[in-house]
Amino acid sequence: MATIGDVARVAGVSRSTASYALSGKRAITPAVRAKVEEAVRELGYTPNAGARALATSQTRVLGLLARFLEDEFAPAMLQYILGVTDEARRLGYDTLLVSEEDGVRALQRLANSRMVDGFVLLNVAERDDRLGVLREARQPGVLVGLPERTSGVDVFDLDFVATGRLMVDRMHELGHHELILVSQPEHVVERGGAYVWRLANAARERAAQLGIGLHTYFGSSSQPSIGQDLNGFLDAHPTATGLLLNNEAAAAALPSVLAARGLRIPEDISVIGRYSDDFARTFSLPFSSIDSAADELGRAAVQQLVARIEGRIAAGAPNIVHLISPEIHERGSTAAPREILDQSG
Amino acid sequence: MATIGDVARVAGVSRSTASYALSGKRAITPAVRAKVEEAVRELGYTPNAGARALATSQTRVLGLLARFLEDEFAPAMLQYILGVTDEARRLGYDTLLVSEEDGVRALQRLANSRMVDGFVLLNVAERDDRLGVLREARQPGVLVGLPERTSGVDVFDLDFVATGRLMVDRMHELGHHELILVSQPEHVVERGGAYVWRLANAARERAAQLGIGLHTYFGSSSQPSIGQDLNGFLDAHPTATGLLLNNEAAAAALPSVLAARGLRIPEDISVIGRYSDDFARTFSLPFSSIDSAADELGRAAVQQLVARIEGRIAAGAPNIVHLISPEIHERGSTAAPREILDQSG
DNA sequence: CTGAAAGCGCTTACAG
DNA sequence: CTGAAAGCGCTTACAG
Numbered sequence: 001m002a003t004i005g006d007v008a009r010v011a012g013v014s015r016s017t018a019s020y021a022l023s024g025k026r027a028i029t030p031a032v033r034a035k036v037e038e039a040v041r042e043l044g045y046t047p048n049a050g051a052r053a054l055a056t057s058q059t060r061v062l063g064l065l066a067r068f069l070e071d072e073f074a075p076a077m078l079q080y081i082l083g084v085t086d087e088a089r090r091l092g093y094d095t096l097l098v099s100e101e102d103g104v105r106a107l108q109r110l111a112n113s114r115m116v117d118g119f120v121l122l123n124v125a126e127r128d129d130r131l132g133v134l135r136e137a138r139q140p141g142v143l144v145g146l147p148e149r150t151s152g153v154d155v156f157d158l159d160f161v162a163t164g165r166l167m168v169d170r171m172h173e174l175g176h177h178e179l180i181l182v183s184q185p186e187h188v189v190e191r192g193g194a195y196v197w198r199l200a201n202a203a204r205e206r207a208a209q210l211g212i213g214l215h216t217y218f219g220s221s222s223q224p225s226i227g228q229d230l231n232g233f234l235d236a237h238p239t240a241t242g243l244l245l246n247n248e249a250a251a252a253a254l255p256s257v258l259a260a261r262g263l264r265i266p267e268d269i270s271v272i273g274r275y276s277d278d279f280a281r282t283f284s285l286p287f288s289s290i291d292s293a294a295d296e297l298g299r300a301a302v303q304q305l306v307a308r309i310e311g312r313i314a315a316g317a318p319n320i321v322h323l324i325s326p327e328i329h330e331r332g333s334t335a336a337p338r339e340i341l342d343q344s345g
Numbered sequence: 346m347a348t349i350g351d352v353a354r355v356a357g358v359s360r361s362t363a364s365y366a367l368s369g370k371r372a373i374t375p376a377v378r379a380k381v382e383e384a385v386r387e388l389g390y391t392p393n394a395g396a397r398a399l400a401t402s403q404t405r406v407l408g409l410l411a412r413f414l415e416d417e418f419a420p421a422m423l424q425y426i427l428g429v430t431d432e433a434r435r436l437g438y439d440t441l442l443v444s445e446e447d448g449v450r451a452l453q454r455l456a457n458s459r460m461v462d463g464f465v466l467l468n469v470a471e472r473d474d475r476l477g478v479l480r481e482a483r484q485p486g487v488l489v490g491l492p493e494r495t496s497g498v499d500v501f502d503l504d505f506v507a508t509g510r511l512m513v514d515r516m517h518e519l520g521h522h523e524l525i526l527v528s529q530p531e532h533v534v535e536r537g538g539a540y541v542w543r544l545a546n547a548a549r550e551r552a553a554q555l556g557i558g559l560h561t562y563f564g565s566s567s568q569p570s571i572g573q574d575l576n577g578f579l580d581a582h583p584t585a586t587g588l589l590l591n592n593e594a595a596a597a598a599l600p601s602v603l604a605a606r607g608l609r610i611p612e613d614i615s616v617i618g619r620y621s622d623d624f625a626r627t628f629s630l631p632f633s634s635i636d637s638a639a640d641e642l643g644r645a646a647v648q649q650l651v652a653r654i655e656g657r658i659a660a661g662a663p664n665i666v667h668l669i670s671p672e673i674h675e676r677g678s679t680a681a682p683r684e685i686l687d688q689s690g
Numbered sequence: 691c692t693g694a695a696a697g698c699g700c701t702t703a704c705a706g
Numbered sequence: 707c708t709g710a711a712a713g714c715g716c717t718t719a720c721a722g
Contacts, residue, residue: 046457050398051715075420112391259598281567555705
């Protein structure tokens with residue numbers, strides 16, 4: 001493999017001149033620059049990443065720490081991951097993806113071995129044990145997911161409080177008085193999936209303000225149990241006219257559950273979901289829903305991280321918490337409840 | 346950050362002794378080894394990855410080149426990716442995930458900069474333009490996905506020929522005479538998704554041998570078009586009694602399509618799918634199906650790659666093509682066709 | 691505008 | 707069994 005020494009020799013200049021000609025960090029005679037560039041082409045020269053990292057203390061690699069919870073639907077993570085890797089590459093960085101169980105060890109390994117210039121943590125828990133290590137690492141870090149304490153890190157997430165409120169508000173505007181919220185499995189919450197109860201609490205609070213009855217449940221993450229869950233919830237609250245879903249499996253199972261019960265959407269029951277539009281398209285989830293904004297969150301997180309790495313953000317600058325506002329993507333699964341229609345009809 | 350020099354100083358030995366004590370590459374007095382280990386703990390020493398890579402020409406990083414086709418369901422890729430990253434970590438390697446559009450450039454960049462010790466290519470096309478670069482790279486490479494030419498690389502894939510045959514055979518055993526096969530969108534095939542036509546051709550051939558009528562179609566990748574597609578296929582072949590699905594979106598849309606037509610499974614129509622069991626569980630895909638074996642393929646590929654990297658496979662040893670045999674995971678969506686039942690009843 | 695040299699932090703023959 | 711030294715391939719002050 002060609003080295004910078006080979007380039008220098010072929011171009012007839014010193015190694016430092018070759019290096020500067022390529023980095024542009026000092027003025028170079030155009031003729032010399034041209035000779036160096038020609039040599040690079042001729043030899044197919046690419047700098048050795050390890051040598052460069054050793055000399056500059058920069059790797060141009062980001063560490064991406066994924067975290068998979070039992071009963072959480074893993075493939076949904078890919079959209080965050082691709083947002084991160086694509087944006088990183090656009091900014092000149094590669095991405096080391098770490099999926100190992102023990103995120104703390106992984107973080108220590110990457111930080112201490114100086115394999116990466118910064119970290120993106122995915123699926124951050126309320127009290128995420130990775131954060132202590134991250135705050136002590138020399139590399140900056142950015143989170144996708146809102147923890148209890150945000151000092152020392154930049155945070156990006158969907159605004160789950162606003163999401164819970166929005167779901168209830170929309171139903172309220174339509175005239176609904178009794179709703180059922182189906183969340184992810186309780187396991188997910190126990191393992192630190194704070195977004196689940198953050199959405200649920202906000203919904204509950206808003207419902208109380210508006211005088212709406214809201215029944216909140218955890219649902220299973222797969223068939224056939226989620227189907228049984230849904231039937232149970234509907235049996236328990238026969239007068240509920242709206243369903244809020246923060247659970248992909250529930251959204252997938254609901255159409256056949258409602259069909260079996262002879263309920264039509266939105267005539268008999270209104271539904272609002274919270275999941276990725278991509279899943280909605282491929283898996284025929286026919287409900288108006290709030291998108292996870294995974295790609296957008298991943299990209300924004302990387303932009304902030306790279307700005308910190310490259311010193312474009314003052315070291316003392318305060319950390320940011322950026323929450324994306326939820327928007328309902330309409331698919332026609334909401335309407336006024338039947339009681340209202342009957343009165344007006 | 347502590348260096349090996351710091352460790353040596355604290356332990357009161359030379360740098361080479363410290364290095365050998367940690368690598369175990371030469372005999373060390375137990376007492377010396379203990380002192381070095383103590384120093385490592387005290388200082389929290391971790392070797393600098395760049396320096397080590399420079400000295401050894403080994404990075405202990407694998408390059409994972411993903412490839413996303415328009416109209417192919419991206420999240421399905423995550424299961425391959427996690428198989429790779431988990432197995433790599435188990436064997437002591439980290440994984441650089443590359444998702445950029447131009448896989449050839451990415452491969453050249455990683456190979457020439459010596460950022461990785463080997464490559465895993467995902468979703469390999471029939472004539473994959475990455476293979477030329479890979480064959481010339483100094484690092485070994487392994488493919489998940491079977492290309493036309495396999496020289497110089499190790500290959501792992503589900504046996505799609507056997508899959509096509511198995512689907513038809515199973516239907517034949519049950520007494521079906523007329524089947525419909527719904528494949529992924531034509532786009533996927535055009536972009537090199539050879540597995541689509543490999544399965545379809547094998548199914549067609551077997552059907553011809555057995556005297557079964559097989560109607561093959563490309564289906565859309567999302568709603569509502571896939572629902573229209575399915576209705577169109579069923580309208581065109583009202584006497585068909587079995588459906589073979591090589592298309593996730595079709596599997597997700599089918600239940601409601603059949604319900605609307607008043608068809609029951611398996612009484613009125615038998616169905617066999619080909620998709621991941623994980624999707625089946627979460628998205629309520631209620632059909633007997635052949636799993637993609639994504640995790641297994643990713644792991645097997647990494648094991649082979651690491652064996653080559655570490656020289657446990659002779660340089661001249663022939664390359665392997667490992668095809669996993671398909672198995673039908675029963676979910677009760679197949680039965681004898683109604684005509685047969687009627688005759689026997 | 692260019693070159694010779696030091697240094698980044700490791701590993702590993704070479705000597706003893 | 708241990709140490710002094712060279713070398714991996716870069717970048718970047720330091721001189722000129």
